Amino acid sequence: MKLNLHFLVALMFIVSFTVTAQDTKTIVDAIVKEANENSQLEELAHELLDEIGPRLVGTPQMKDAADWALEKYKSWGINAEIQNYGTWRGWERGITHIDMVSPRVQSLKGTQLAWNPSTGPNGVTAGLITMPTFKDSIAFTKWLPSVKGKFVMVSMNQPTGRPDYNWEEFATEESFTKMKENREAQTKEWRENINRTGYNSRTIIAALEDAGAAGIVASNWSRGFGVNKIFSARTKKIPTVDIELEDYGMLYRLVESGKSPKIKVVAESKELGTVPTFNTIAEIKGNEKPDEYVILSAHFDSWDGGTGATDNGTGTIIMMEAARILKKIYPNPKRTIIVGLWGSEEQGLNGSRAYVEDNPEIVEGVQAVFNQDNGTGRVVRMSGGGFLNSYEYLSRWLSAVPNDITKHIETTFPGTPARGGSDYASFQAAGAPAFSLSSLNWSYWNYTWHTNRDTYDKIIFDDVRNNAILTAVLAYMASEDPEKSSRVKRIMPVNNRTGKQREWPSPRSPQREGGN
Structure with a gap:
């Protein structure tokens, strides 16, 4: 009888594991199918970049983009809102003509x-x-x-x-x-x-x-x-x-x-006084652990030499597309899924720093943050961000991602926390497991980063589509994981320049008033 009981327990474990694996495969296959056969990425990019344009903090276009995102989320059945956190100098770009008139x-x-x-x-x-x-x-x-x-x-x-x-x-x-x-x-x-x-x-x-x-x-x-x-x-x-x-x-x-030589410069613009700065936040409520969170992260603002296509229009549409797919395929997540489209990243991670500072209970409940911000290419690097046990859970989540995506990704564990650069650093500084989905360069630093050439035509949609699949699968796996992700930090290495042990970065407050 005792032997039969042990056998029954083992059999139940095998059946449970098999059912879970089958469920995971079913969900992942559905995510991939939806992403490939019903992609909204080109439409999202066209509407955001061609119709609305660049999203400089303090401009009407930044607010237009937020209103557009709210309508998109609403059409997908996702709740979203604009969350103000400060003010900035309001300004709107007008016509620029520069002509040499002599000799x-x-x-x-x-x-x-x-x-x-x-x-x-x-x-x-x-x-x-x-x-x-x-x-x-x-x-x-x-x-x-x-x-x-x-x-x-x-x-x-x-x-x-x-x-x-x-x-x-x-x-x-x-x-x-x-x-x-x-x-x-x-x-x-x-x-x-x-x-x-x-x-x-x-x-x-x-x-x-x-x-x-x-x-x-x-x-x-x-x-x-x-x-x-x-x-x-x-x-x-x-x-x-x-x-x-x-x-x-x-x-x-x-x-x-x-x-x-002489030149004539016509550079028209409008001063709009002081205007709100804000984050655009969407949420799919968790049904088992609603006070634990998986955050999909990208900054919404841009410089305005181009239309902000790869910095960070691509990150934005990846997170929005992942949310759309998840809402359709996985409408009742175990944990709450938040999409944070941050404001004023370009002026010092202000939007994400404000969110972290204003929402300590959410930061405390973070299961994972996935951030994408460095161009249009397929994701090729992920680091454990300095979290000692990140190998265990990140590897588990990545194992469900299709091999044709993960075969391009190099992982580094435990890695080190960022001290700036993009919005995941705001969460890491507060001790929340946050990870950068670092993409292939595609001449980003020279040709599109903060330049007059950062436009729709530079987007590589095959790579962006793979990144949306990666993000959606990681979010699903992080949401379903029975364990809360470990926040144990590594022992920081010694700084070779100073000979002193490095310290984990500390949270920094945002600039809540600026531009004047």
């Missing part, structure tokens, strides 16, 4: 920077001036009055517009080496020259504006064909524009050769 007429490729003061429809027409070599701050002070009424060119004139990979393919080794050495020397001298003025590349802008400059002209080249980084203006009343390298170099050479 000949040519339209130039460029744009006004974020939060640029408006020129009005009539624009500003003026000559240009470059910065000479300064012996010291006294020499700079003596030169400063000469900027009055002129556009000041504040970026180095690059010696080549070809990216290094192009040189490597076609140049001789001697020519490539010579170019790099000359460029390094020129760059070093440029930086030292700025320092000799008594200012740095940021603070010098105010000095030029105070001296009566008509405007600031920059070219923040991103080491690729036709691609520039587009950030924010630092002027209060005069326009700041970024001109692409090809046209910037032409203007620079014309100034240096004494041809006295």
Whole structure:
């Protein structure tokens, strides 16, 4: 009788395990089928990127995007809301026209920077001036009055517009080496020259504006064909524009050769006062452990040189698509599934830091956070984030993901916690298991990260679709796991530079008022 009882218990365990494995396979197969046969990714990307456009914090487009997301969630039967956490300077980009009007007429490729003061429809027409070599701050002070009424060119004139990979393919080794050495020397001298003025590349802008400059002209080249980084203006009343390298170099050479070029800049914009900043939060309520949470994480905001396609439109649509699939295939999760589309990540993880600070009970109940933020490629790396036992549960969850996806993914355990970079760092700092779904580069850093080329056409939808499947399966597995994920932290390694043991990062408060 005793033997039969042991046999019965063992049989029940085998049956239970088999049923669970079958259920998992059924759900995962359904997720994959839905993602491949009924994908909404192209539609979501078109509506978000082409119709709404970039989502700079404080702009109407950021609010438009949030309203759009709420409607999408509603159509899928998912509850969602906008959660305000602070305020920002409200601003809206208008028309930018940059034209050379002398010594000949040519339209130039460029744009006004974020939060640029408006020129009005009539624009500003003026000559240009470059910065000479300064012996010291006294020499700079003596030169400063000469900027009055002129556009000041504040970026180095690059010696080549070809990216290094192009040189490597076609140049001789001697020519490539010579170019790099000359460029390094020129760059070093440029930086030292700025320092000799008594200012740095940021603070010098105010000095030029105070001296009566008509405007600031920059070219923040991103080491690729036709691609520039587009950030924010630092002027209060005069326009700041970024001109692409090809046209910037032409203007620079014309100034240096004494041809006295003039440009006309029309850079219209609207100041909108102080506006709310917010996160857009969706929720599928858990039916067994509603106070434990699986969070799908991406930042909603972007810079506005392009349309924010790969930073972070792709992360956004991955998380929204995963939520749509889960609601359809797995409508009654064991744990609550939250989708956090964070605001103002680009200004310092403000949205996710505010959420962590304002929702300690949710952070305490986190089972896992899955964050995607670095481009359009398939996920190729996952780290345990410094959580000692992350190998056990992450490996278990990943085992359910189709092999044609996981075969590309390299895992590192236990890893180390992030100190910034993206929103998962906000959760890790608070001790919550949070993981970055790090994707293949696809020339992200040079060509789309914060650039004028971060647009819909750069999205690789096959890779994004695989990432949506990965996210949905990981969320399902984390939700169903009978165990709460361990938060035990690794012993942090010694910093080789200081010789001291590293410390786990501490939570940081968000900037709740900004932009002014």
